[in-house]
Amino acid sequence: MPLPRTVTLLGATGSIGSSTADLLRRDPARYAVEAVTAHRDAAALARLARELGARFAVVADPAAYSELKSELAGSAIEAAAGAAAIVEAAQRPADWVMAAITGAASLAPTLAAAERGATVALANKECLVCAGALFMRRAAANGATVLPVDSEHNAIFQALSAGRREDIRRIVLTASGGPFRTLPADAIRRVTVEQALKHPTWSMGPKVTIDSATLMNKGLELIEAHHLFALAPEALDVLVHPQSIVHGLVEFRDGSVIAQLGSPDMRIPISHCLAWPVRMGTPAPRLNLTQIASLSFGGAAPTVLNAANEVAVHEFVSGRLGFCGIPALVEATLAAAPRRGATGEPGSVEEALHIDHTARGLAADLLPEIAAMAC
Amino acid sequence: MPLPRTVTLLGATGSIGSSTADLLRRDPARYAVEAVTAHRDAAALARLARELGARFAVVADPAAYSELKSELAGSAIEAAAGAAAIVEAAQRPADWVMAAITGAASLAPTLAAAERGATVALANKECLVCAGALFMRRAAANGATVLPVDSEHNAIFQALSAGRREDIRRIVLTASGGPFRTLPADAIRRVTVEQALKHPTWSMGPKVTIDSATLMNKGLELIEAHHLFALAPEALDVLVHPQSIVHGLVEFRDGSVIAQLGSPDMRIPISHCLAWPVRMGTPAPRLNLTQIASLSFGGAAPTVLNAANEVAVHEFVSGRLGFCGIPALVEATLAAAPRRGATGEPGSVEEALHIDHTARGLAADLLPEIAAMAC
Numbered sequence: 001m002p003l004p005r006t007v008t009l010l011g012a013t014g015s016i017g018s019s020t021a022d023l024l025r026r027d028p029a030r031y032a033v034e035a036v037t038a039h040r041d042a043a044a045l046a047r048l049a050r051e052l053g054a055r056f057a058v059v060a061d062p063a064a065y066s067e068l069k070s071e072l073a074g075s076a077i078e079a080a081a082g083a084a085a086i087v088e089a090a091q092r093p094a095d096w097v098m099a100a101i102t103g104a105a106s107l108a109p110t111l112a113a114a115e116r117g118a119t120v121a122l123a124n125k126e127c128l129v130c131a132g133a134l135f136m137r138r139a140a141a142n143g144a145t146v147l148p149v150d151s152e153h154n155a156i157f158q159a160l161s162a163g164r165r166e167d168i169r170r171i172v173l174t175a176s177g178g179p180f181r182t183l184p185a186d187a188i189r190r191v192t193v194e195q196a197l198k199h200p201t202w203s204m205g206p207k208v209t210i211d212s213a214t215l216m217n218k219g220l221e222l223i224e225a226h227h228l229f230a231l232a233p234e235a236l237d238v239l240v241h242p243q244s245i246v247h248g249l250v251e252f253r254d255g256s257v258i259a260q261l262g263s264p265d266m267r268i269p270i271s272h273c274l275a276w277p278v279r280m281g282t283p284a285p286r287l288n289l290t291q292i293a294s295l296s297f298g299g300a301a302p303t304v305l306n307a308a309n310e311v312a313v314h315e316f317v318s319g320r321l322g323f324c325g326i327p328a329l330v331e332a333t334l335a336a337a338p339r340r341g342a343t344g345e346p347g348s349v350e351e352a353l354h355i356d357h358t359a360r361g362l363a364a365d366l367l368p369e370i371a372a373m374a375c
Numbered sequence: 376m377p378l379p380r381t382v383t384l385l386g387a388t389g390s391i392g393s394s395t396a397d398l399l400r401r402d403p404a405r406y407a408v409e410a411v412t413a414h415r416d417a418a419a420l421a422r423l424a425r426e427l428g429a430r431f432a433v434v435a436d437p438a439a440y441s442e443l444k445s446e447l448a449g450s451a452i453e454a455a456a457g458a459a460a461i462v463e464a465a466q467r468p469a470d471w472v473m474a475a476i477t478g479a480a481s482l483a484p485t486l487a488a489a490e491r492g493a494t495v496a497l498a499n500k501e502c503l504v505c506a507g508a509l510f511m512r513r514a515a516a517n518g519a520t521v522l523p524v525d526s527e528h529n530a531i532f533q534a535l536s537a538g539r540r541e542d543i544r545r546i547v548l549t550a551s552g553g554p555f556r557t558l559p560a561d562a563i564r565r566v567t568v569e570q571a572l573k574h575p576t577w578s579m580g581p582k583v584t585i586d587s588a589t590l591m592n593k594g595l596e597l598i599e600a601h602h603l604f605a606l607a608p609e610a611l612d613v614l615v616h617p618q619s620i621v622h623g624l625v626e627f628r629d630g631s632v633i634a635q636l637g638s639p640d641m642r643i644p645i646s647h648c649l650a651w652p653v654r655m656g657t658p659a660p661r662l663n664l665t666q667i668a669s670l671s672f673g674g675a676a677p678t679v680l681n682a683a684n685e686v687a688v689h690e691f692v693s694g695r696l697g698f699c700g701i702p703a704l705v706e707a708t709l710a711a712a713p714r715r716g717a718t719g720e721p722g723s724v725e726e727a728l729h730i731d732h733t734a735r736g737l738a739a740d741l742l743p744e745i746a747a748m749a750c
Contacts, residue, residue: 268630
């Protein structure tokens, strides 16, 4: 790989973006930053752009544009705002793109990076959950390399190097079980937002933390794995492993199981993607070794499920829905979606976004009834 | 790899040899057996040679020759006996050689296979413990591929495929701790042969079972790993893991740890070597995932240690030495060896065998004194 490697960070100010910046800072001679983007935190984005020497900084929210512009005054860093500018940031010629925008908004820019054949470090779930077949097909057709950042998928990706895909018997994603793994069912009903936001092992953004508490996160990850590794649902398993030390396992036909282990520190999988195909030193704590379900996929359901879950988590965090309302709302939305025409697998970004939009509307419609139910 | 693959089994009637034969039987069209050898069990060897369709069968003990000859009467299988014939078996043109002769007797035939550039599945420890630098140097010079059969080293070998050697921080061999891991020190003193021969997790030959009980086995394995993977002692670690599910781990510089796991069934690592670089199906039980030191090496010491330990184990099994006498005799032999001239690293097979012989004599001399000591 030629040095310096040019990199772009989509979602630069979030949890994954900050950890990535942390790694870039360790070896500035090795990386040249092309573009950084954020949702609306113009001050943090401008600070990061200056520090990393980026050429282009974009906020998604047009209302934050003037602040970004003034924060970047006197620098050579170009400023822009809006969804189209985020896509432009992804299209600029960086060798490596961290796709860490959360939510369905990640789809268009991440696809833009994949379509120009970049190496895409995929940290958002939505590209695969909402439009997985489409995304992987376009990435392959354009010679893009997709590297999974999620700790579980990154673990599987690492373990897969020990064998050929014909020799895989199954892959196993581990699940911490979240903060409520040992809670009795009646106590689960009274879970507060504060409790759900406290993950026992990982420090992550609020959406994925809640998804971990409801275990929805693992369902989304199974869908991701199905697309990333082109494996049938029967070859995918989940194992509850509360310590979050073993992140994923691959079982081969001879009975060997290859696992990746590590401290629960996202800088490990991020660094793996950043330095790939070699490895780099990281400040992640060394693992102290002495401490040591099945789903079906297809059609529009994963896209609907993701949208309904985003709505449900948002409502829970806002105090308008109980914890048990999250799965109830997701289930009700999935059941009702076919009646609103959301049935087929999305064949384009537009179709995926349309299904997403339909599902969100449906979830909003179903919300009052679900919220009123005692669970 | 061209089919059928021609294979030779050195030590065909022992535990590893039998497991290898078990795998060959599963797919006879894929393998053509060139030669099989045994120590002195002529009847078992002849049966195996007929069943596998071998061309050449050799017993090490010349006294067993006439029995082998008569057992093979009427077949086209050539019979031979003696150490030179065992070496000849290794020299015959098989693509793949299982080196499963126990003890220092394995050195000459295994080296003969390596020197003609064969793929050598290495199941005996002595080639590496007694003459590791020599063995690996000759194997490399002649283009041989050395595949480790020991479950721990095979695990490391599998895990190493996830990264470059420059990126290795350390490798970790696991140790079950043997049958006496939780025994109080005073009970260890009264350990019987029957107790020491009962390994909690692995079913193996008697020598290695006793070595597991004394933990000497792990010391020998560290020496093996040092040579096999060309790693400094500081990069080698041992972890006590009583379940024998994780067989070995590789820690990379980024904090990722790649481990190989599997049921404690030697057919898994043997099959890995037999099918390498692909994988084959095995009858080994699938892993049930829901159950889930440092030494310094060099000079003649590893060769002396191995010889003294072989003597000590033999004496213990024969009832002439207590369990605590095993480490005591090894320690005393190691301390006394330099005074008998056993200091430098062996540069030839002859030197390695000379050191081995010296150390055995020394251990025998020291035995009465050690056996008389209360421990």
